[in-house]
Amino acid sequence: MKMKTLTTLALTSALTAGMAAADLVIPDLSYRTGPYAAGGTPFSDGYQDYFNLLNARDGGIGGEEVRIVECETGYNTEKGVECYEATKNEGALIYQPLSTGITYQLIPKATADEIPIHTMGYGRTSAANGEVFNWVFNYPANYWDAASVMVNYLLDENDGDLEGKTIALLFHNSAYGKEPIRTLEALSEDHGFEFTQIAVDHPGQEQKSQWLQIRRERPDYVLMWGWGVMNQVAIQEAANIGFPMENFIGNWWAGAEHDVTPAGPAADGYLSLNMNRVGDLPVFGEIESMVHEAGNAAGDGSNMGSVLYTRGMYAAMLAAEAIAKAQEIHSVSDITPAMMRDGMEALEITDARMNELGMAQIGPEFSVSCENHGGSGLGIVQQWNASEGSWTALTDYIAPEDALIDSLIIEDSTAFAAENNITPGCL
Numbered sequence: 001m002k003m004k005t006l007t008t009l010a011l012t013s014a015l016t017a018g019m020a021a022a023d024l025v026i027p028d029l030s031y032r033t034g035p036y037a038a039g040g041t042p043f044s045d046g047y048q049d050y051f052n053l054l055n056a057r058d059g060g061i062g063g064e065e066v067r068i069v070e071c072e073t074g075y076n077t078e079k080g081v082e083c084y085e086a087t088k089n090e091g092a093l094i095y096q097p098l099s100t101g102i103t104y105q106l107i108p109k110a111t112a113d114e115i116p117i118h119t120m121g122y123g124r125t126s127a128a129n130g131e132v133f134n135w136v137f138n139y140p141a142n143y144w145d146a147a148s149v150m151v152n153y154l155l156d157e158n159d160g161d162l163e164g165k166t167i168a169l170l171f172h173n174s175a176y177g178k179e180p181i182r183t184l185e186a187l188s189e190d191h192g193f194e195f196t197q198i199a200v201d202h203p204g205q206e207q208k209s210q211w212l213q214i215r216r217e218r219p220d221y222v223l224m225w226g227w228g229v230m231n232q233v234a235i236q237e238a239a240n241i242g243f244p245m246e247n248f249i250g251n252w253w254a255g256a257e258h259d260v261t262p263a264g265p266a267a268d269g270y271l272s273l274n275m276n277r278v279g280d281l282p283v284f285g286e287i288e289s290m291v292h293e294a295g296n297a298a299g300d301g302s303n304m305g306s307v308l309y310t311r312g313m314y315a316a317m318l319a320a321e322a323i324a325k326a327q328e329i330h331s332v333s334d335i336t337p338a339m340m341r342d343g344m345e346a347l348e349i350t351d352a353r354m355n356e357l358g359m360a361q362i363g364p365e366f367s368v369s370c371e372n373h374g375g376s377g378l379g380i381v382q383q384w385n386a387s388e389g390s391w392t393a394l395t396d397y398i399a400p401e402d403a404l405i406d407s408l409i410i411e412d413s414t415a416f417a418a419e420n421n422i423t424p425g426c427l
Contacts, residue, residue, distance in 0.1 A: 023064040023334045024323060026051060027087040029073050029080055029097050035203035036075040036228035038258040039308055041299060043098060044070065046312030048298035049287050054320060056290040061323045062333040068298075075228075077101040084109065093340040094118055094319055100176035108420075111135045116341040120315050121146070121252055121275045125179055126412035128374025130345065131424040133413065137344050139318070139375030140366050141275050141400075143225075144408060146251050147180035148400030149273060149379040150223055151187045153249075163192035168219040170210060170226065170234060173199040177225045180251075182412075184223075186404060204230025211237040224250040231259035239266035245384075246271060252379065255391070256307040260384045268386035271394070273379045275363065276314045278307055278391055282358035287313075307391065314362055322347050341427070345370060364397050370426035377405065 028047055031040035051066040060066050069090065071083035080102030084095065088110075095110060095117045097103045103123035110117050111134070119127065119138045127136035141149075155162060169184060171177030181197060188195035196219065198210050204226060211234075214222060222243065226234055231254045238248050246269045250259070255272025284304055292301045303309040326335045326343025335343070348367040354360055366376040378397035385392055417424055 023091075024061060024066045025087075025091045025093060026066055026068050026319065027083070027090075027092050027095060028068055028070040029083050029095065029099075029102065030070050031073050031075045031098070033072060034074040034076075035205075039228055039253065039256060040075065040098060042256070042303035042306050042308040043312035043315075045297070045299035045303045046309035046314075047096070047316045048312075049291050049304075049309075050283075050313045050316035051320070052291045052296050052298070053283070053287050056294065056296070057286060061320055062327040064333045066320075073097075073099065073102065075099055077105055081105050081109070088113055088115060091337075093323065093335065093337050094344075096120065096315055096319070097123070100124070100179065101174060104175055107133070107136055113337075114341075115337040116344055118315070118319065118344070120311075120318070122176065126409045126416060128372065128409050129413035129424075130368075130370045130373035131413075131426060132417045132422055133373065134427050135341060137368065137373040139347075139368055139373065140349075140363055141377045141379055142374050143179040143251070144183040144405045145374070145377035145400040146273055146379055147183040147223075148187065148405055149377075149381075149398045150249055150251075151184075151191065152398050152400065153381050153395065154221060155191065165193040165221070166196065166217070166219040167193050167221045167223060168196045168198055168214060168217070170198045170200060170214075170222055170224045172204065172226055172230055173201045176227065180223075180225060183405070183408060186408065187401075190401075190404070200226070200230055200234070203228060205233055207233050207237050211241050211243075214238075214243065215241045221247045221249065224248070224254045226250060226254040226259075231256075232262045235260055235267050235270055236263045238270075239263055245269035249273070249381070252311075255382060257389075257391075260386070261389070265386045267384055270384045271381055272384075272391075274307065274382050274391070274393075275379055276307075276311050277361055277363070277380070277393065278305070278310050278382075280305070281310075281360070281362065283313070286358065310362070314359070317357060317359060317362075318347070318349070321349065321353070344368060345373070374409075377402065 030044040048068050069087050073080040100123050103119050117136045125142040125144045127133040250272035252273040252275050260267040322343040326339040330339045364376045364378040377400045380393050381395045382391040382393050
């Protein structure tokens with residue numbers, strides 16, 4: 001079932017007019033326009049195509065068809081909130097905002113409305129504490145995990161010693177880009193490296209001064225919290241000043257094909273994190289035959305197998321597995337958002353199940369609980385091979401420093417609970 005993108009006004013009108021409702025409603029707060037469309041488009045393609053596969057192959061989930069309601073946000077926080085308000089009363093089961101800014105605005109709204117949010121590897125990191133953020137989940141990993149995984153990788157590369165090294169953070173000057181700062185400050189104290197911060201204003205097309213600063217200060221490593229055009233410009237500017245690509249590491253939103261291809265051969269050797277593996281998965285063949293060839297692809301099909309298409313598909317799989325778990329827990333197929341939350345909190349992803357789904361090792365094994373909405377926190381480091389036009393995993397999954405991350409999560413979530421008169425506990 002192919003769903004066209006609707007503006008919030010058209011979407012509201014269509015719903016008011018009585019659009020036929022399906023039993024399992026999944027909004028897609030997409031952005032196929034604007035400076036971040038290169039990342040938003042493949043993610044939405046993968047997200048929708050997987051649900052369309054379940055409809056075509058299995059008749060939906062537990063006998064209930066899935067209906068995708070796509071609403072264009074343009075990565076704009078105000079539009080994202082408008083999309084939420086326009087879709088929430090349709091029985092929306094889960095929101096995947098794909099924007100830290102939108103997420104921060106939706107947390108209090110969705111909590112009051114009792115609709116779960118999944119911010120997969122982004123959003124408010126301390127939402128991993130499910131006793132405070134009952135309706136928010138950020139498994140399989142969060143931004144503080146990502147920062148720690150990066151530092152642990154660099155520790156391995158430097159025989160366990162970063163004393164005297166300099167690490168710069170090049171970050172999108174937004175709530176998203178600022179998320180890892182507190183963690184990196186703590187890690188710099190623990191491991192003795194000098195930490196500097198270099199902000200890049202939205203959308204990131206102008207970075208001359210930032211890279212002149214990097215050329216002047218000559219940090220040993222640059223970590224990047226970028227998105228959209230910012231990533232492409234940063235990689236080209238790094239090449240322009242001769243910064244070694246093997247010392248330049250993006251997070252998992254700065255490690256897709258469209259980030260590196262504009263720089264051509266100069267991007268060779270660039271590193272990034274990934275929360276999901278990429279490769280030729282059996283599920284792609286099913287999507288090709290049952291969705292794309294049937295004319296129900298969310299996009300033109302060109303993004304299949306790319307990093308962010310795969311991640312969008314992975315996100316949809318996690319949502320579908322949570323729906324199935326909720327159906328099992330409550331012994332009904334037509335679940336409510338509250339039941340969906342229960343399914344998400346009881347979710348367990350195993351290697352055996354990923355194999356069954358045709359997604360062997362797409363992500364790490366993990367389980368969710370009331371106390372832990374954040375998953376395993378694992379990430380891999382991958383490297384761009386420009387001549388082959390592909391990413392190669394350099395590592396297996398690397399664990400973060402859980403003791404540090406957990407303490408920061410407790411610190412931040414406890415403060416949030418106090419500020420908002422929340423009594424922590426399980427639902």
